[in-house]
Amino acid sequence: MGASRAGVPVTAHRASPLLSRGPSAFAAATVLLVCVPQERDDLTTASDVTPADLASVALVATAALALLASGRRLPGRVWVTVPVAAAAVVATLASQDVMAGLPGLARYLQVFVLIPLAVVAALRDRTDLRLVGGAVAGAALLQAAVGSWQALTGTGASYAGENVRAVGTFGATGVMGMATVTGYGLIVLLALGLALRGRRRAAALAAAALLVPALVFSLSRGTWLAVLCAALAMTAVRAPRTAARAGLLAAAACALLAAAAALGPVSGPGPAGSHTLTQRFSSIGSSFTDPDRSVRDRYGLWETAAGIWRDHPVTGAGPRMFPALRDSRAPVHLSSGSDTADPVNGFRRQPLLSPHNMYLLVLSEQGLAGITAFCLFFGCVTIWSIRRARSSRGRAAGPVPAGPVAAGPTPVGLVAVGFLTWQLTDFAYSDIGGPSTLVMSVMLGTALWWAATDGSPAAGAPASAAGSVPASDDGPLAPASSGSSR
Numbered sequence: 001m002g003a004s005r006a007g008v009p010v011t012a013h014r015a016s017p018l019l020s021r022g023p024s025a026f027a028a029a030t031v032l033l034v035c036v037p038q039e040r041d042d043l044t045t046a047s048d049v050t051p052a053d054l055a056s057v058a059l060v061a062t063a064a065l066a067l068l069a070s071g072r073r074l075p076g077r078v079w080v081t082v083p084v085a086a087a088a089v090v091a092t093l094a095s096q097d098v099m100a101g102l103p104g105l106a107r108y109l110q111v112f113v114l115i116p117l118a119v120v121a122a123l124r125d126r127t128d129l130r131l132v133g134g135a136v137a138g139a140a141l142l143q144a145a146v147g148s149w150q151a152l153t154g155t156g157a158s159y160a161g162e163n164v165r166a167v168g169t170f171g172a173t174g175v176m177g178m179a180t181v182t183g184y185g186l187i188v189l190l191a192l193g194l195a196l197r198g199r200r201r202a203a204a205l206a207a208a209a210l211l212v213p214a215l216v217f218s219l220s221r222g223t224w225l226a227v228l229c230a231a232l233a234m235t236a237v238r239a240p241r242t243a244a245r246a247g248l249l250a251a252a253a254c255a256l257l258a259a260a261a262a263l264g265p266v267s268g269p270g271p272a273g274s275h276t277l278t279q280r281f282s283s284i285g286s287s288f289t290d291p292d293r294s295v296r297d298r299y300g301l302w303e304t305a306a307g308i309w310r311d312h313p314v315t316g317a318g319p320r321m322f323p324a325l326r327d328s329r330a331p332v333h334l335s336s337g338s339d340t341a342d343p344v345n346g347f348r349r350q351p352l353l354s355p356h357n358m359y360l361l362v363l364s365e366q367g368l369a370g371i372t373a374f375c376l377f378f379g380c381v382t383i384w385s386i387r388r389a390r391s392s393r394g395r396a397a398g399p400v401p402a403g404p405v406a407a408g409p410t411p412v413g414l415v416a417v418g419f420l421t422w423q424l425t426d427f428a429y430s431d432i433g434g435p436s437t438l439v440m441s442v443m444l445g446t447a448l449w450w451a452a453t454d455g456s457p458a459a460g461a462p463a464s465a466a467g468s469v470p471a472s473d474d475g476p477l478a479p480a481s482s483g484s485s486r
Helices: 019-035 051-070 076-093 100-124 126-153 179-193 198-215 221-238 241-264 274-285 293-311 322-329 358-396 412-425 436-452
Strands: 158-159 161-164 338-342 346-351
Touching: 019 051, 019 100, 019 436, 051 076, 051 100, 051 436, 076 179, 076 358, 076 436, 100 126, 100 358, 100 436, 126 161, 126 198, 126 293, 126 412, 126 436, 158 338, 179 198, 179 221, 179 412, 179 436, 198 221, 221 274, 221 358, 221 412, 293 322, 293 358, 322 358, 358 412, 358 436, 412 436
Parallel strands: none
Antiparallel strands: 158 161, 338 346
């Protein structure tokens, strides 16, 4: 049986055009369709079916059919998703309202199990990776363009009485969507800028620079911190000495923020929104000493989640049970909702449906069983990704191969490390919700693919061809001269 340049038997590629490129195309469509504006009439429920959700169903279906048609099997490491699914199912069955928890169970399995596994099955060669990575970067550039325009023209979401907050196509009801998608795009483009060289590096870094203003205009302190951590992690894997210098600069920046917080917000003449930006930056340093209303509400929600967990320590209260139990355990200072406004939707009050901390959300709704499975999953994927990225950096030392990739980890390896760092940091003060969650799920699948396909010949190949498929730890984005890739 002959092998293609991707290391997958030719017969698997010729089975059907839909089954050949369909899964990766649907993965890209899932990312791009997240950008379609959605009107939400009912903000009291987290259940909302979007075009991106439909594309994700097609992704899972075509990926499953492609696996069956080609005879390929997923790498053994993807079994780390089984405890995640099992813990969620057990928490649902142990819930006081099983029927109410079923939508939450379906969403949890969709985001953390089904879509990531489908992406692992979809990614086989450079073309598949370029489709998915290009979709993430394209969606980020689109959101950044819309968000920057909103901030500069005063047509964004309301913040401190001014419509200066960039929210992209998500609107004020999905205030974190633009910042999240733009952050993911920045990770992809930074990874390309670190791994490529020449004109391609310059183009990737220039595109990344276009995303920075939109991130600033998003006024999302959490995204700023997560992006900083991701950039430091990718730089550490790519060039440890450079990362050490960058870490010193980051520490100096944090010291300046702390000093700004101590001095208080700066006022004075300037363009519209400049005072808002100054306040937002300085508030990072005062989040512990003098938290604003948003941060105080987060602390209250965390206290509420801990109280729910104490009442249901092993299996939790069940998926989607946090809103039902919130009021009986919330501290008196917790707000009744979050006020949002923009020129399109007007003023609306959003109920607080989650604790804004993914770890506490899983702990309160799935108990110790759920949080153990969740941390095991992300911990394994993170460790495997870093190990593979570092080992590929070690092998790449020496003469740089011909081609556009510099010596060091491949772009997809840096993306995996950067994304996981971003997500694990962001989970400390936010959780899943909104259409941008599906972009996270596709990115998680890409990281799982990188972590699971560790270069074993059988990874992703038919059992009959396991001994004949060339193995490569450098991944599909490795230079062409480095040998055959998976």
